[in-house]
Amino acid sequence: MNDNKLATVLVLCWAILLAFAALQFPNTQWQSSILSFLPSQEDQLEHQILQKNPTHQHIRLVLRNGTVEEYKSFAQELRDTTNGVDWLNPEREFADLQDTYRAYSGAFISDAQSKQLNGREFDVLIENAWRLLSAPTPIVVSNFTQDPLLLTETAVRARSNPYAGYNVYGFEIADLPPEWMLLGIIAADGLDRTLAQNISTAVQRLEEKTQTQNENFQVLRSGVVFHTAEAATQAEKEINLFGALSLLGVITLMWVCFGRLKPLAVSLGVLFFALTSGFAAVIAVFTEVHLIALVFSTTLIGIAVDYTIHGILAAGFGKGAFQRMLPHLRLGMLTTLLGYLAISLLPFALFQQVAVFIAVGLVAAYAAVHFGLVKFAGHDSFEPRNHVRMLANNYVRQWAKIPSKAIYIVLAFMALVVVLGITQIQFNDDVRKLTRSSSGLLQQELEVQKIGAAHSEAGQKWLLQEGDDLEAMLQEQETLRGTLRTLEYVYDWQMLADQLPSKERQQAALHLQGEFWESESGQHYLNQLGLLKPETSYLMGLEDLTEWQQQLLSEQEDGTYVSFIQLHADLGDAELADLNLPNSIRWFNPLDDAENALSHLRHQLYLWIVIALFVTFLMLMWKRSLSVAFTGILYLAFVLVAALSLSQWFNLYLTVFHLVAAILVLSLAIDYLIFFSAPLEPSYVQLAVAMSAITSLLAFGVLTMSTTPAIAGFGITVLFGILLGSLLAPLFTRMRPKF
């Protein structure tokens, strides 16, 4: 197939890809939180839970400094305007709860009552019942045909409500001045950008509307949706800003170097082809697309322009020079592609999307340069300005003038930096360091979390229980509750068994009550009330819990159950060991798990870098020489280690994003190495590499301005890496074969 036919086929492929992406586009879901794209957890169950992650669906709003009327109006309008959110009606919820306990009164009793029945402390129980009967307050949940001793009424009353009350909208968390808390649950994932932005905008609009009448009115927000909305807005801004800055930089550079419109038009044409291809590929491959992946992908602008510059400069030297340049450009593309291919294999969807975007974009850019550049622009108008060419020549000549001894000293210094740097570099795998919400939103989140936290000073711990037999799970929770009660450092807990006693326990409670009714005390009590021996109560089941209560338990696709237990406790490692958990219950800490997953990912990346260096060594030995291979590996290792060390000095810590940036640096530095050690005109190579480096520096440099630490860290490492790599690469002109 000749070049013309191949070019036609490629354009057709591009058109088909664009058409397919256009069809897919309406179904694409947009995400904006890095945490939603964390690498797969080592623990599959935790991974599944996090993938579903119902906490992403929860919203808490605290209304403050307003009047009850303002709160009512805010809450009602919010309900009317936020589609897809189920706002809790506590009044209805509590009515349902009372109905449940009323239906099963007698079967639901407290541990203390159970102990009293078992210890035949009947007088205590009878006296307590008389107290309830004599009080002016209504008997709400017990019914006399099943529970004349009012055990369920007592058990429910023993749990207090720390807040003033509730209404159809939410909880009245304070009276004077009034404060309300509204709770909502959204139907879709809170990380969904469109929904999150709709909800966030609705809350913002209503807050501002209320503030026009009462400037002190305030809404505190808590929930993933608000962080998602903020991240999405920020990411959208950054995509536009970084894209515009990169493009502006490229245009300026092309104008400074060539002073003509034609090279600029060619660059923009290649760029358009590359960007549309990359974007369409991501839309075609992924159903959930991350906005931050697109922020990273703006770097394609810098890399794609590299290829155009190589093409333009080589074409300026004539057809032969252009043809001689192409294999090296292909080799450079191949190394970069291998870099991104490796990244695409990582279990991190965010980087997979970046890799697909840039890999497809690069192939498109190469194809545009190979098949389109000369065809559309010819060879005659690509001469760079003289002062630019002279500047490049001078830099290369300076390297040629350096005595060999000095070169050895430079190499020794590089080796020393590599050795020292490797021992100094330290990574931090804390996932919270990857992303950052605005301080205002974080402050609101903290304030909302503090409200109602009975033991806020104590650590909040989570236990995860899994099993296929709900009854057995509840029994284990009841055993665990017995243990927790004996531990001084456990202040409070919440578990499903608190709401739904095991069948065994309910039967035991009814059996003990049966013994009581047979006793003299029981008979006497019944006579006093004029009652017959009570009917046997039915046993309460999972289906009797309200919809909200049932959220304590999650049924998995394979029919097994997962239940969560929350503890407020001061637990150190020693206390954790003391707890002696049954096999089905274990500690649940998704952050620790994600940290382990990131650490695992980091070690995979180390291995990849070592393999890449080894393959490069073999390739250089085959295509160049042994000395180039050795020096090349030292050069690459130096660039990597120095870039990471400088980033660590600059950012104070390194994350996995710095390491992924190092992979990109490696692929770019291999490019420079290949071109400088190739038998090509050195001043052309220097000019092309310098311009490539400057465009890449522009593209990645703007990322350092990102408010997301992960993106800024990525940008800074690539920035240092390209700077060092491009400044040192002319070293290899001393080793290149004559041409």
Added chain:
Amino acid sequence: MPAVFVLLLLSYCFSAVVPAAFASDQIDTAPIVQGFEFEQEKQLQGLPRPIRSTGRLTVYKDHMYWIVEHPVATTIRVDGDGIQEVVEGEGKLVSGSKFVARLLMAVIQNDREFLKDHFEASSCTIEAENCTRFIPLSQQILDYYQDISVYGQPILNGIVLNESNGSITTIKLSPQKSSEE
């Protein structure tokens, strides 16, 4: 962590008992506004016989004590925080009782502002005596009471609590004979 949210919700209604400690001398230090002797009769749904109890009601400015003497001795403190059973100087707050406590306080103390906000008032007659019947405006009160009637002018003579579950509580009040409660 799917349970975070529901646990938060449930913690509102079912968190651990909050003991409210207050010294018994508090009963004596605050100035008494009103003192009553009461006879209560509760006709509870499901019970064939009414439950009768007697005792004293001591009303202070912002709290009151419901002291049952028969059939079991018990002291209940009703204040802005809710209803607390006083055992050896310590109060055990009853879950979700804050609103009911405010309601009882408002009825006994004739807090017109609170009653006007939450009830529709109408005239009635109980045992040939004129009374005022308060019908709740909100579902929150209707969950507990269908209506509340009070009678006696200028001193409160009685209250009839007509509960939503069909039970009826009738409290007859008479001024306390001794000033030292």
